[in-house]
Amino acid sequence: MIGLRNLAFAIVFYGGSVPFVLMSPVAALFGQGALLGFARGWIGFHRWAARALLGIETRVEGDPHLATPALYAAKHQSMYETLELSRILNRPAIVMKQELADIPVWGWAARRYGVIVVDREASAGALRRMLREAKVALDAGRSIVIFPEGTRVAPGEQPPLKAGFAGLYQMLKLPVVPVALDSGVVWPRHGPKRPGVVTIRFGEAIPPGLPRKEAEALVHAAINALERA
Template identity: 70%
Template sequence: MIALRNLLFKLFFYGGSVPIVMTTPISALISWRALVAHTHFWTRWHGWTTRHILDIHQRIEGGRFGDMAFGGAPVLYAAKHQSMYETLELGRMLRNPAIVMKQELTDIPVWGWAAKRYGVIVVDREASAGALRRMLRDARAALSAKRSILIFPEGTRVEPGEQPELRAGFAGLYQMLKIPVVPVAIDSGMVWPKHGPKVPGTVTFRFGDPIPPGLPREEAERRVHAAINALDVPRD
């Protein structure tokens, strides 16, 4: 049954995603709001297929979360990253944040162009001074548009049980933007592993207590690292 669910998910989700992604430039040329609506249609398609085909559901913990707890003021979300699941679900859940995204993803034909129109923040893994300045410029533009920012501070998708140190990009944004950080612990890797079939279950999004701006870098990183790993349980 699990193998059948995975096969059907690939057929339905990816089969439906091709025309959705290929028509994204049309929405992008109309307006930013049209592009957002188009993106939400894709994420809702993702949510429907994961629930009804894979039998994967989600639970949100932590009461008020993110900018909803700050009267609409933008915040910096720092989230755990274990699967593709949260990259799509968080965009809709957090009301269109500007997502910090690695350079190679924005180089994908069609999709990468639309992502830039949406307003992602491109990060260069080489971490050059020029790349950092571009990242901060894009982040400030997002704040000016009253958009929160979403970063996966460990820099890449990890397996359950893996807790790498935070990348330098998080500290750069934290120190320069001076806005609260909302850590998000996610355990999607338990049902959506990096290798192997996806299995039925529930993905928990736990929004931690906001971390105020202005803390020393080491303390901010320590608190974020602990909070985003609060649900982390190694796989057997």
Template identity: 65%
Template sequence: MIVLLRNIVFAIVFYGLSVPIVLTAPVSALFGRRAVMRHATAWTLFHRWAVRHLLGIRVRVEGERPAGPAFYAAKHQAMWETLELQAMLDAPAMVLKRELADIPAWGWAARRYGAIVVDRDAAAAALRGMMRDAEAAKAEGRSILIFPEGTRVQPGETPPLKPGFAGLYRLLDMPTVAVATDIGRLWPRKGLKRPGTATLRFAPAIPPGLPRRQAEAAIHAGMNALEEQDGRGDAPL
């Protein structure tokens, strides 16, 4: 009953207040990229507060990140890491599916934020557009974040990386960091979110310029470093 109550309160508070926050993002976007970046960060910090205090989910961060901008490739098990990493990585340019970028008004705000739009069925011209967006983000001194498995996966699933990762890795010429998480244990696709401790682990950065297979193998292993670990203790209710 306590877990159910936590979920109900979280849904009312977080999603209830998120509606006006998201709907007003285009207004912030009118004032430029920095304004919409601050708007997005405020939302993600609110999400962090709600997850910690309403759901009772704590976060253990392991590993170290590069001092400057980097290319981050993260595991995707829940909505949680898409928002948490936005705040933790200081508003990185995020690779976004075209379906999201095509949402009226919100999609425009996402592009103003600096989202890098990817179309899985794109022609060569559209792919070149994605590469231009990525280069522009790098020129602004921003980190870039991708979820290279292409979709949300269940704990234990380790699908191969989508081809877009290799193209961006080669183009960006940046230190590249794999990010693993086990949030899916506590935040299932269906069912109740449970209190406990989630881990976010940053693998050591790999340098630019590695052969494609070597780079993909290193990042895939780093992203899935927590997939076979069990027995992490839950936090008290």
């Protein structure tokens, strides 16, 4: 049954996503507002497909702190939370690896959407570019989502935070909302996806202005709050 669910999801979601990807540059020509609306439609399609075909639901715990823009630092275990956080947080700007932004067509549309591109080398120039792109998002009333561990990890893995998080935290002077999650249990990087509930837990906001090591320690502990020993 799980195999049939995965096959149905692959056919329906990935097949149905092709028109979205091909049409995204057209939507982008009508401005960022049109592209954001187009993206919301695709995210809604993903949520329906995950729930109806894979049997995956989302449980939100804690306060998402939606009243004012914030810097959200989230665990990253699958594609699932990338789209779910975009839905829950109402069109945030997401910090994205350079390699993804370089994908033809899709990468161009992603930049028009307002992603913030991060360079793995975390050079001074790259950090300045991140800051400029982040300020554009904030001026538009959008929050920022960063996956501070830098890449997807399997459940239980707790790598150290990358330098890009500290750079944004120190320069933007925003409160940080840590986000713990357990999507990798039902949506593993390798192997079939399984029915279940993904918990997305928003932690207490961490104030701006803390020393780097203290802020990193608080964020690291909070985003790993759902990790099983």
